[in-house]
Amino acid sequence: MAINNMDILSPGCKEAAYTPSRLPQFKGNPLIEALPPTMSDEELIEALTLLPEFTPEQRAWPTHDRMHMLKELQNFMVPMSKDIEVARALDSLIRSGYVGRAPRTSAHTKIYQSIHEKDRTGAAFRQSATTRTPQLSTSLIGISGLGKTTLVKRYLAHIDEVIYHPDLHVYQVPHLHIEMPSDGSSIKGLAHGILQKLDRLIPGANYYQDYAVRGRPGADTLMRSVARLLNRHFVGILICDEVQNLANSTKGGQTLMTELVSACNDLQVPILFIGTSKAAKVLSLDFRQARRSSGHSIRPWERFPASVAAGDIDEWQEFIQILWQNQWVRNPVTLTEPLLTTMYQYSQGIIDVAIKLFASTQARAMLDGSETITTTLLGSVYRNELQLMQPALEALHRGDMEALAFFDDIASTTSLTGLLDNMALKVKSRKSPLYQVTSTDPSYLPRLAAGLVSMGYGEDEALAAAETTVQPNQRLTLIEGSKRAMAALSTPAKVPRAKQDKNDTMPPENFDSRPGDYRQAISAARNSTATILHEMKRLRLVRPLTELLELS
Numbered sequence: 396m397a398i399n400n401m402d403i404l405s406p407g408c409k410e411a412a413y414t415p416s417r418l419p420q421f422k423g424n425p426l427i428e429a430l431p432p433t434m435s436d437e438e439l440i441e442a443l444t445l446l447p448e449f450t451p452e453q454r455a456w457p458t459h460d461r462m463h464m465l466k467e468l469q470n471f472m473v474p475m476s477k478d479i480e481v482a483r484a485l486d487s488l489i490r491s492g493y494v495g496r497a498p499r500t501s502a503h504t505k506i507y508q509s510i511h512e513k514d515r516t517g518a519a520f521r522q523s524a525t526t527r528t529p530q531l532s533t534s535l536i537g538i539s540g541l542g543k544t545t546l547v548k549r550y551l552a553h554i555d556e557v558i559y560h561p562d563l564h565v566y567q568v569p570h571l572h573i574e575m576p577s578d579g580s581s582i583k584g585l586a587h588g589i590l591q592k593l594d595r596l597i598p599g600a601n602y603y604q605d606y607a608v609r610g611r612p613g614a615d616t617l618m619r620s621v622a623r624l625l626n627r628h629f630v631g632i633l634i635c636d637e638v639q640n641l642a643n644s645t646k647g648g649q650t651l652m653t654e655l656v657s658a659c660n661d662l663q664v665p666i667l668f669i670g671t672s673k674a675a676k677v678l679s680l681d682f683r684q685a686r687r688s689s690g691h692s693i694r695p696w697e698r699f700p701a702s703v704a705a706g707d708i709d710e711w712q713e714f715i716q717i718l719w720q721n722q723w724v725r726n727p728v729t730l731t732e733p734l735l736t737t738m739y740q741y742s743q744g745i746i747d748v749a750i751k752l753f754a755s756t757q758a759r760a761m762l763d764g765s766e767t768i769t770t771t772l773l774g775s776v777y778r779n780e781l782q783l784m785q786p787a788l789e790a791l792h793r794g795d796m797e798a799l800a801f802f803d804d805i806a807s808t809t810s811l812t813g814l815l816d817n818m819a820l821k822v823k824s825r826k827s828p829l830y831q832v833t834s835t836d837p838s839y840l841p842r843l844a845a846g847l848v849s850m851g852y853g854e855d856e857a858l859a860a861a862e863t864t865v866q867p868n869q870r871l872t873l874i875e876g877s878k879r880a881m882a883a884l885s886t887p888a889k890v891p892r893a894k895q896d897k898n899d900t901m902p903p904e905n906f907d908s909r910p911g912d913y914r915q916a917i918s919a920a921r922n923s924t925a926t927i928l929h930e931m932k933r934l935r936l937v938r939p940l941t942e943l944l945e946l947s
Contacts, residue, residue, distance in 0.1 A: 408557040408566070408598060426493040426567055426629055429558050433490075439482055443474035443549055449721045458761045461723040462815055465754045469811040472542070472549060473717050475710045477696060481535060482550045484693050485667070488533070489554075489569060489631040492665040496629065498563050503626075509661055510623050532656065534638070534668040536675050537696030540747035543669050544636055548572070551634075557596050566597050569631035575640045575651075582614040582651055583607075586621045593624055622658050630664050638670030698791070699744030711744055718753055724760045726767040737770040741777040743791045748784060751811050755780050758818050780814060835870055843876050852884060860884050 411429040421427045434442060447467035454461070474482075495502045535543050551570045558567040573592055576584030590603040606612070606620040625633070641652060659666050668674065675695075699711035715738055719730040728734070742749035756776045760766050777785070840861050847857035860880040864871055871879070916930035 407555070407596065408559055409555045411558050411560045411567075420494050421490060424493060424497045425560055425563065426497060426631070427490050429560065429567065430489065430569060430631075431554060433486055434553075436479060439479055440474050442553055443472060443478055443482065443546070445470050445472040445549065446717075447471065447721055449723075454723055454725050454727070456723075461761060462758060464723050465757055465815055466812050468718075468721065468750050468754045471718065471721075471750055472545065473714055474546075475714065476708075477694070478542075478546050481546055481693055484533065485547070485550055485632065488665040488667065492631055492663060493629070496663055498560070498565055498629070506626050506662055507623075510619060510626065513619055532659070532666040532668075533693050534670070534674070535693050535696065536668075536670055536672060538698065538745070539671050540745040541696045541698060542746050543696060547634060547667070547669065565629065567629045567631075568593070568596060570634060571596075571625075571630050571632070572634040572636065574637045575635055577637075577640055582654055583617055585651060585655065586614070586617040589621050590624070593628065597628065618654060618658060622662055625659075625664055626662050630662075632665045632667060633659060634667050634669065636669045638668045638674035642673050699739075699746075701739055701744065711739065714746070715749065718750065722757065722768065724757050724766045724768060728768055733770050734768070734773070737773050740792070741773060741781075741788070743788050745788075748781070748788065751814060752777060752781065754811055755814050755818065758815050762818060780818065839876065840865070843880060846877065847880060847884070856884065 411425065413425065413428040414430075414432055416422050416424075416428055447464065447470075449464070453464060456464075496506070497503060535547070537543055551572070554569050556568065556570070558569065559565070560567060571589070571592060573585070573588045576588070578584065587603065587607055590607055593602050594600045602620075602624060606624075607617060612620070635655070656666065672695075699714070701711075703709045712735060715735055716730060722728070738749060738752065742752055752773065756768055756773050759772060759776050759780075760768060765772065781788075840858070843861040843864070844854070844858045847860060848854055852860070857880075860883045861876070863883055864876040864879045916927050916934055916936055919930040919934070920927045
């Protein structure tokens with residue numbers, strides 16, 4: 396029976412379509428049979444692959460269009476062996492977690508009863524010596540920039556966020572992705588995040604208002620409400636991202652981890668913890684043992700190695716070869732051994748950094764007119780555009796694990812789009828008269844002198860200072876010339892002050908009644924610790940020199 400009521404179905408919510416399962420443990424379970432069938436390796440590779448729509452003809456496009464195409468590389472993904480491994484583990488975790496949780500069964504009812512008993516007694520979710528350890532949970536740990544979260548989101552995108560079962564009037568949430576609280580210890584912060592995410596997914600839901608705002612419940616009460624909702628909506632797997640945030644807490648991180656693991660253990664909801672290497676410190680010993688015994692362990696993710704043993708597949712080289720096909724520069728080059736080595740040197744085998752370096756180098760080549768990728772240009776872009784990443788990357792290159800401990804993330808928070816936009820802005824600013832007009836241009840002296848006069852200097856001294864910047868065999872821009880002129884004007888010659896007559900009792904002049912009088916700033920500076928220039932800016936008596944030069 397088709398359902399058209401928008402209060403029942405909403406975007407992202409699909410009506411269940413069942414595929415009978417041949418596996419005995421899955422057969423007849425509507426939660427499992429409503430999921431898409433398990434994919435083969437070939438289907439997985441196709442589903443996970445994401446490449447830009449590149450054609451060689453695009454190299455003839457205008458630069459601004461090609462710059463837009465470069466931004467498409469931010470979603471570039473070529474699945475490797477570790478990606479297939481994680482996708483397989485996720486598929487198994489979701490399906491296995493639904494065994495024994497089918498709606499309207501005694502097992503599902505027992506979970507409700509357990510939550511009700513905790514409500515009645517006010518008990519919290521806590522592990523004890525007799526508590527059974529989680530059997531369907533694991534973690535995905537590795538340095539930032541390897542594509543962990545990207546892979547998980549990419550795989551789960553082929554599973555509907557919400558599945559509606561009309562015969563049961565049940566909203567099933569196969570996967571729920573949340574981030575751990577930034578302070579690392581707030582149980583309420585975690586609960587609020589889950590409630591708000593469910594509100595976005597479930598049509599007509601208002602759980603945050605009902606459970607978090609009304610009555611201002613305590614943390615334990617809030618977690619019991621969250622547990623009831625996770626059970627009601629048959630959450631298939633809880634993805635807890637940014638687990639390293641728990642390390643920010645000085646006291647509550649382990650409590651939050653215990654509460655979450657215990658709650659999901661009682662509910663039989665699998666958990667996948669995602670985090671950087673720092674997150675490994677906050678995963679308890681018991682949880683690590685549970686991961687090893689669960690059969691769903693995921694190896695920690697490492698960067699691509701610089702070299703592989705003879706006979707092994709060099710996945711780094713395969714990745715770069717596919718990435719290298721997407722050259723929008725007008726003079727593309729073949730991937731040579733020196734270029735491959737240079738790419739590794741400046742990215743240290745980290746996918747995110749390699750993509751940013753490759754795209755940014757193309758952008759530089761387009762903007763400077765060279766229109767080709769070279770090892771020299773790769774090095775220049777690394778030094779000038781990827782500065783925030785350099786300390787961590789160089790520590791990786793040295794193998795300095797002690798230095799690496801100081802870096803939470805290897806990949807910069809700067810997005811690829813931000814990098815490319817910033818590079819374009821730099822080039823655009825170079826086209827300004829401030830950079831184009833030089834000391835050999837007839838308008839140079841009048842522009843520079845006029846800018847200095849606008850700042851309050853006399854015409855004669857402004858012109859004299861401007862003339863001192865004109866030297867034989869030098870081509871200074873207005874920016875460079877203004878710096879030299881200001882330096883000359885900031886050290887005026889000492890002028891002896893006339894002695895004041897003892898009998899001179901003339902009252903000090905009132906400058907406040909004269910708008911625009913520069914002596915107001917001098918007077919204000921004498922009565923404070925601020926400089927005269929600071930007071931001139933505060934009183935809006937001066938404007939930035941670069942702005943004045945642009946206007947002159």
